[in-house]
Amino acid sequence: MKRLMSLAAFSAMLMCGTAQAQQVTVKIGVMSDMSSLYADIGGPGSTAAAKLAIADFTKANPNVKVDLLSADHQNKADVGSSVVNQWFDVEKVDLVIDVPNSGVAFAVSEIARSKNKTFIVSGAAASDLTGGKCNANTVHWTYDTWMLANGTGKALVKTGGDTWFFLTADYAFGHALDRDTSAAVEANGGKVVGRVRHPLNTNDFSSFLLQAQASKAKIIGLANAGGDTINSIKAGAEFGIVKGGQKFAGLLVFASDVNALGLNTAQGLTLTESWYWDLNDTNRAWTKRWQAERAAAGKFPTMVQAGVYAGVTHYLKAVVAEKSAADGKAVVERMKSIPTDDPLFGKGTIRADGRKVHDVFLLEVKKPAESKYPGDFYHLRATIPAAEAFRPLKDGNCPLAKS
């Protein structure tokens, strides 16, 4: 009897043990701009991407249970902070992902560090997230200002665009993009002949464009985003900037912006992205699934949304390897030690400073006549290999990279 009891206890223990080893519960929060200017870049499309990633992963790993939350940070650092604090403390969220808007991303990154959770940036651009302000709980997935600057800036200087005039959005992101691009232009033998800093959300750019025109610079670099970029390019087409021989460099242009401009206006624009829906069959198939999930047949996913999919996928892999999501620092450590491999970004790595590196693409917007179907936006002009696409580890001034 005694033997039987102990056997039962032993087997119960065993069962318990295996159950514990297998069952992993994870809670993920997608925080994005759900209702304002960046809502098409990340927003509900990012939540849809996260859902797809979770569905794919739990299908292959039925022992993993994932809960998904989403919230709107309204582009306000204080709103973002209070939501994330509540997520971490009350809802027991393990991972926060996306956060377009560098201001909010800096705040979230700091909270994730202090509470030892995980933060994957997809939507925010500032390269300082893996530079001076890096930490061991943050991974920057999709792109950053250095990558944009280096991709577009270098390519244009090399093809003869050696004098630049900047239209710069007058806040942290615009300054960072202007700084990184100027550095890339000058490092490749180009020259910055002038710049004008315009307020965020400027309606009319014609005055600034006349200044850019008068500067005789070959390239007009748009260190701004969203509506500002669209209004700059629209006015540029009208004032004959491109016909006059000058060229725009869109330093942060998403597929959704090109759609808003229309190809007739946007044609010839050079830009850099790390993911494009029409690049290969895998991306196209994924886009179909995303459109079904998002219930938006005419929309096309952006690199930010693809980054959310890939980020969630890799995170879950690391959590399974770690057998728990509780220790954010350990999970990020694991994310860095196992190589990344997902259908959308292919094989890559995450560096010590938290920077995910992968190939990026130099694209050019097609002429209307060359576009065969909706969403057929770009010619692929060059592929920049992962090793060159991002800021070298040693130049970032990130303390994690030094140890």
Place this chain on the structure above:
Amino acid sequence: MFELCIPEFLGGRCIPSMALFSQLLIGLINGSFYALLSLGLAVIFGMLNIINFSHGAQYMMGAFVAYLLLQHLGLNYWMALIFAPIIVGAIGVAMERLFLQWLYKLDHLYGLLLTFGVALIIEGMFRNQFGSSGLPYQMPEALTGGQNLGFMFLPNYRAWVIVASLTVCLGTWFIIERTKLGSYLRAATENPALVSAFGVNVPRMITLTYGFGVALAAFAGVMAAPIYNVSPQMGAELIIVVFAVVVIGGMGSIMGAIVTGFGLGVIEGLTKVFLPEWSNTVIFIIMAIVLLVRPAGLFGRRT
């Protein structure tokens, strides 16, 4: 050729005198939009005593209706210029009948809050339906290209904006200040009871006036569609500036709204050259000064 500079402590930027002409012209073009929008606000405030905060949303609806007419009915820009104001104006009329007519006797604040709420609802609905990044709207073929004026390249469309806006502005001023219909309107604002005693249907006149003010906003929206980003938040960004223009001009003054609209466009344009970082702020600085010196605005009547 000489150069114009601003003092060293303000940054000391210089531009050649030729460039100044072009910047003045650009300012005038932007002023056309301010004038058109502040005119609508002034008409509505002057006649109905309603501070119409949904004016920005109605401007945005004008641009979207133009887009929808083109996409679904194949109606081009010129047709949109006529039909979009009528459609959006009709929506305005419905809004006046449903909500605003109950508020005339109350404090201005109620109308302001109601129209502000309506604006948020409209913008939210458009964002849900069309997303936030905007829609493309092609410029009509006849207005593409431009003229070389010697000192600048003037796109034909911008020239058209000035002409159309001036025509509409002065026409509106003429109707309200110089015709019999206008005199009825003005009388109805002063003393509605007496005017209705003469057999004039005052409530209907007020409703149509609101509809007209809204149609002006929609007209500006169609004008903006080919050159600015057609997005749900396009009106919210502009409306704050336009309110400042109305306050500077004097609430309810028709001519005041037109003159200050153009004038502030020019001042803002010059700021974009000499102190670009200040270009979004300069109008509010002027507003603060005007409110200190002339609280009723430059053209306002003291009440």
